[in-house]
Amino acid sequence: MSFPLLTVTAALPAIGAIATAAVPAGRRAAAKWLALLVSLGTLVLAALIAVRFDPGGDRYQLTESHPWIKDFGVRYELGVDGIGVALIALTAVLIPLIILAGWHDADPLETDSLRWRPTQGFFALILSVEAMVILSFEATDVFLFYILFEAMLIPMYFLIGGFGDRAAPSRHAAAAAGGSDENAAAQRSYAAVKFLLYNLVGGLIMLAAVIGLYVVAGNFSLTEIAEARANGTLDMSTDTERLLFLGFFFAFAVKAPLWPLHTWLPNAMGEATAPVAVLITAVVDKVGTFAMLRFCLGLFPGASEWATPVILVLALISIIYGALLAVGQRDIKRLVAYASISHFGFIIMGIFAMTSQGQSGATLYMVNHGISTAALMLVAGFLISRRGSRLIADYGGVQKVAPVLAGTFLIGGLATLSLPGLAPFVSEFLVLVGTFSRYPVIGIIATLGIVLAALYTLVLYQRTMTGPVKEEVRSLPDLRLRELVVVTPLIALLIFLGVYPKPLTEIVNPAVQHTMSDVQMKDPKPEVEAAK
Secondary structure: OOOOHHHHHHHHHHHHHHHHHOOOOOOHHHHHHHHHHHHHHHHHHHHHHHHHOOOOOOOOEEEEEEEEEHHHOEEEEEEEOHHHHHHHHHHHHHHHHHHHHOOOOOOOOOOOOOOOOOHHHHHHHHHHHHHHHHHHHHEOEHHHHHHHHHHOHHHHHHHHHOOEOOOEOOHHHHHHHOOOHHHHHHHHHHHHHHHHHHHHHHHHHHHHHHHHHHHHHOOOEHHHHHHHHHHOOOOOOHHHHHHHHHHHHHHHHHHOOOOOOOOHHHHHHHHEOHHHHHHHHHHHOHHHHHHHHHHHHHHOHHHHHHHHHHHHHHHHHHHHHHHHHHHOOOEHHHHHHHHHHHHHHHHHHHHHOOOHHHHHHHHHHHHHHHHHHHHHHHHHHHHHHHHOEOEHHHOOOHHHHOHHHHHHHHHHHHHHOOOOOOHHHHHHHHHHHHHHHHOHHHHHHHOHHHHHHHHHHHHHHHHHHOOOOOHHHOOOOOOOHHHHHHHHHHHHHHHHHHHOOHHHHHHHHHHHHHHHHHOOOOOOOOOOOOOO
16 A cells, blocks of 8 residues: 555644643643644645646545445545645645744733643644644545534634734724723634634534435545546436535635625634634635535536526625725734635635636635735734734834834735735736636626725835834834744745746646536637638
């Protein structure tokens, strides 16, 4: 039997989480270094997956299949396509940076009412999320994927509610809450519970659809169901397919998140620490958009085409609505959260444009959004930890006292607005081209999101970094060595993939062609007026 590389890649952070949690209470530094070393080991394994993956080979590679629950036809079945490889690589790159960025986020403080929180638990939870996310990108058994899809909610709940942001809340929230630790903890608990309830409801609806799929198909194997469909032996009526599609899509739209199922995200990102906010939107939420490609389009191609017009309208609303609310935000972290809602709208629009350019752009967008959001949010987190406030109005003139911090913040912001030469531009351009070629009206209106992105990003930079230096920020230190180690790889990736995206497109494009074959769609031919 060949080496089970996919299993080992997911098992290493899972074992690391257990080992980190078991570190004695007085050895916080040892727990941090252990978590970091485990995440770097996982990065090496993820790189090995990318090296061994052959873009011109079989659709699913490095496959593993073992019986699990025989009575119900459940198998431990793994395999990766190009999309899965790209997202595993994204996860493996971001987790070490998240751990480094959150190096002191769970350290107890004398003034902290939550000083009982074990540092070991914080890093163990991050590693457990990494293990589940990686395995969800590898799972080709629907039931196995569902278990992981739901299980990752547990560590995320504790990371949001138990290890929330200890920086002072924004001024209007502080006034409403009385500024006490108890009320701040209540806000974190509210955000964690809201996150959990929204995703649990989506998961329960998905569970009903998973059971329905088993009744119809007799198994949970993605590859076997696809073969049965291709051979014409899958007996699934149109109404049944549409109902099952809606059950799956609803859960993924909550996770993504898509308007109007998005309201949990600003609360969760606002109350979580900056590294955990990155974990939410750059890593965990990608499971939702990935699953739309792998399961919605792969299992229910007819229903996906049937639902496309409505989904495109919802995606368009997400783009405009998220950007408009980002423009009006006074809280830095909530601004980034609403910007992410707008960006997820672009990703979902690209997926359901049903063109190869749109789906390639959507997959690249998942990766590039993860990198750009991590860069902007982590630098914002470094800024907030220095000043102790998330409110934009509490800053001004930072670039004069901390020029490196301001410079990296600017690059992260320019990537968020998809400036040409930075990675997100390529993906956003492909999404818009792919959408316009089949749905020109949707594509034209969606470009308004680009204008609004420039507005909220540049206004944020202008209000926080330029102008007179406020008295409260005069003593702010610039980025430290550890923080530079976190930010530098992200900036380098944004520039490299913006100038030379070929390494990603070569891996992703064949998988996109397989997805286009699943839904039996071809790119529309350009209408060229005959020469007279």
